[in-house]
Amino acid sequence: MATTSEDIISTQENAPSLPWYLIDLPKYLKGFGVLTVIYVSLRLYQGAFAVAHGLDSTEPAFEQYWMRLFYIELAVIAAVASGFWGYLWTTRDRTLDQLEPKEEIRRYFTLTMWISIYTFAVYWAGSYFAEQDNSWHQVAIRDTPFTANHIIEFYFNFPLYVILGGCAWLYARTRLPLYAKGISLPLTLAVFGPFMILVSVGFNEWGHTFWFREEFFAAPIHWGFVIGVWFALGVGGILLQGVTRLIELLDKIEDAE
């Protein structure tokens, strides 16, 4: 049976459309999907090549399987950072003073989605791959700061969540009036605090140049990471700022059934 143009139009008309405030939901779900594929693929790569080629950094195979991945990661991180941040900045709203309440509400939803994607990346970096680092160190003595888990955790996961946090911060700053007029303290804390975790890698690895023994995970040398992650509690303040503004905006629009 042939599909006619009338059928296509009819199908489109019957398809449930998203409400105006959830217009970015498909992009949000795709973001989750893409990140999940990336992280699961990296974990499968570790499963396939960490024990086989990731134990001795002086072997040629280590260079081939792990350092090459590291260089690819650096290129991806640079491209993603410049692409996303550049896009958000160049497409910024230059007429924020004329923003309609409905559009502002929609943008608060999109900001929440950006922060949600950011916290999803924080999950993989702060939870799964972070504790997996302990598991790896308990079976393999390190001979390099670029271990099979560090290459993914420190030099990909950490920068990636920093980039996504930066995206949330930039989105708010360039598209929402309150965030453009003033700099949100909790949003800044929630993005820049965990950024300091990336910086703490330097302290951590410097410490390990003295301290070869593997590994007491609660050792003070790791507490730089701990203090950095406390700043994620700033999300509570972002929520309060968002809810307060949404209540004001909802009062300005007509109710629809």
Place this chain on the structure above:
Amino acid sequence: MSAQIPISTFKPYQGEKARLARAYDYLILVLALFLFIGSFHLHFALTVGDWDFWVDWKDRQWWPLVTPLIGITFPAAVQAVLWDKFRLPLGATLCVAALLIGTWVTRVFAYHYWNYFPINMVLPATMIPGALVLDTLLMLTNSLTVTSIFGGAAFALLFYPTNWPIFGMFHQAVEVANSQLTVADLFGFQYIRTGMPEYLRIIERGTLRTYGQYATPLSAFCSALLCSLMYPLWWHIGKWFASTRYLTKI
């Protein structure tokens, strides 16, 4: 400049506004889940760390002290926002449940499937009962002082007995090579870890062994005292981070 929650009489939303508010709730729910798994787990793994990772680290002196003391931090901070601003009595349970999800996923896929540690060797401890009491007490009393003293103490004191059904069996005595060990010790000696010297240096230091069976309750009551102090400290840390200020420059 600071955001203020309107105190005017609030009428529940109807129609589209109600659907919009509900959609926002769901977005926040997903956001909060991954936020607390990621952040609380990192905080926990790098402070409690090995005491939660390994069955043979779960001793009588440090494990009942360190785990509740660190475990009460994020719950207190999150309660300060969720209870104080939204009247949601679930901050502690949310944090602890999120932590448990994160640790279980890691123990299965990072320890068991990647490096072949038996799952029984890396079971995470639970703080769910203590968190439920903490949330309930805050809801019933609406008092930071009462929750600090009695909730904080309960959080610590409940830890060991509520974990005993999970870990008690690993304290079964066994004789190996003319030495008496527990099953948990045997796991540790069978599955050699690079952290072994640190483990031998820290776990079960000498003198309190003369206290015999009193070591655990002493650790638990010490933890209760410290949790009562840690709770209000982290409540205020949570409040500070949940600032609604906008700055003119950074």
